[in-house]
Amino acid sequence: MIHRLFRHIDAGTTSYTDETGANPVSSYTCADRLDRERRTLFRDTPLLVGFSGRVAKAGDYVVEEIDGRSILITRDREGAVHAFHNVCSHRAAPVAQGSGNARRFVCPYHAWTYGLDGTLQSIPDGRSFDGVCKSAHGLSEIPSAEKHGLIFIRPGGGDPIDVDRHLAGLERDMAAYGFDRFHHYRSLTIERQMNWKLCPETFMEGYHLQYLHRESVGPIFFSNLMAFDSFGPHTRLTLPRRRIMELRDRPEEDWRLIPETAIIYNFFPNVTMVVQAGHVEMWRSYPSGDATDRCKVQVSVFTPEAVETEKARKYYEKNIDLAIRTVDGEDFPLSEAIQSGHAARAHETLIYGRNEPALTHFHASLNGALGA
Ligand code: FES
Ligand SMILES: [Fe+2]
Known part of the structure; x- marks a missing residue:
């Protein structure tokens, strides 16, 4: 060169x-x-949203506004990156704001609580939600991929991302x-x-x-x-x-x-x-x-x-x-x-x-x- x-x-x-x-x-x-x-x-x-260092450690998260949609990017306990719609399964409030390190996300509206991997962990007054299966009501995940220190997401959902093919x-x-x-x-x-x-x-x-x-x-x-x-x-x-x-x-x-x-x-x-x-x-x-x-x-x-x-x-x-x-x-x-x-x-x-x-x-x- x-x-x-x-x-x-x-x-x-x-x-x-x-x-x-x-x-x-x-x-x-x-x-x-x-x-x-x-x-x-x-x-x-697939959209590049940042370097791996944006969510460097387990529990790190960042909320990104991407073409008008609020997207929550996390790194779970096992070190895997996830991207979710930042939208509560209950009545659609955003569950996280800004960036930081968290063990879980507690929705500010009625405190439904989600893990870093998006699973719904708890519902206050669960008796009122009889028949609502927690395992089916985690955060809505969208495809994400991490390679070469780059994080990509596909905001509209769909196929997994093959980073090298995309590059x-x-x-x-x-x-x-x-x-x-x-x-x-x-x-x-x-x-x-x-x-x-x-x-x-x-x-x-x-x-x-x-x-x-x-x-x-x-x-x-x-x-x-x-x-x-x-x-x-x-x-x-x-x-x-x-x-x-x-x-x-x-x-x-x-x-x-x-x-x-x-x-x-x-x-x-x-x-x-x-x-x-x-x-x-x-x-x-x-x-x-x-x-x-x-x-x-x-x-x-x-x-x-x-x-x-x-x-x-x-x-x-x-x-x-x-x-x-x-x-x-x-x-x-x-x-x-x-x-x-x-x-x-x-x-x-x-x-x-x-x-x-x-x-x-x-x-x-x-x-x-x-x-x-
Ligand atoms: S909207 Fe999130 S707990 Fe109700
Ligand atoms: Fe310039």
């Missing part, structure tokens, strides 16, 4: 598609289109990183007035680095220069930092890719993972109800070591702040303005340059999945 990046640097090139691409603006504004996306992409497709070649990268040893550092939610696709798209090219990010991360990277690869519907961009040039003076056996690049994955359809030297960011974008121009972005940061000392905290805060400030302070405000531009229907189509192959690939994959 480093040789490949050097070839681009020497020639002043980047990864290209054969032809420019186009995409109708209506894919950001059409309610029918969003409806199909929600049914197909956010119900049936379509990316499993080799994922197995190599050792993400199963990473720690959850921090998560936050960002709500924005833009179509959910504008979040993954903002990470899909390096063409804008020297312009939009002139004052922030732009100077750190080569602009409009990256190596693009696709794996089934997923994509990977490898963007070189300018200091990669220093490797040329060093023996090749000392070359390391990760410190000299940002590697950006799109886990089809909605998750961007940015791998940098010190930490990994995950940006998960979901539609907000049936509004074509609203999304909820969950940002999580994972670190290779537990952040326990003040010094480590300062180091990570500095890197993470720059990353989040850049995206939330520069990319997303522009993405919201883009959404307004789409609403104005100034143009019928958007144009993707030959230097923006991930965007062309993303939309071809979306159209394929939607049968559009």
Whole structure:
């Protein structure tokens, strides 16, 4: 990969598609289109929801809002991950909130109690529920799978998830990183007035680095220069930092890719993972109800070591702040303005340059999945 990046640097090139691409603006504004996306992409497709470290220990749990549904993710006593609808079997109250470590979940409404594996353990005043069989009224479980330190769920139910098959070649990268040893550092939610696709798209090219990010991360990277690869519907961009040039003076056996690049994955359809030297960011974008121009972005940061000392905290805060400030302070405000531009229907189509192959690939994959 480093040789490949050097070839681009020497020639002043980047990864290209054969032809420019186009995409109708209506894919950001059409309610029918969003409806199909929600049914197909956010119900049936396995969705990456985080690293194993989000629920590291037995009893850890987290409640996630995924396209308007409250999903409870747990790790049981045996270490297995589960995902449930966070909906009580009695009268549908949510049984858990936020995240933490628990031995059981007690519904706040009438205290029906569930185990980490979703089994219904107790019903207060059980005599009033004669004939209700506890074993048949646990939490409603949805398919989940954990591999390479990644947790996937299929929110709409259905078949079990085969992670490697879903990763379509990316499993080799994922197995190599050792993400199963990473720690959850921090998560936050960002709500924005833009179509959910504008979040993954903002990470899909390096063409804008020297312009939009002139004052922030732009100077750190080569602009409009990256190596693009696709794996089934997923994509990977490898963007070189300018200091990669220093490797040329060093023996090749000392070359390391990760410190000299940002590697950006799109886990089809909605998750961007940015791998940098010190930490990994995950940006998960979901539609907000049936509004074509609203999304909820969950940002999580994972670190290779537990952040326990003040010094480590300062180091990570500095890197993470720059990353989040850049995206939330520069990319997303522009993405919201883009959404307004789409609403104005100034143009019928958007144009993707030959230097923006991930965007062309993303939309071809979306159209394929939607049968559009
Ligand atoms: S709704 Fe949960 S105990 Fe009644
Ligand atoms: Fe950007």
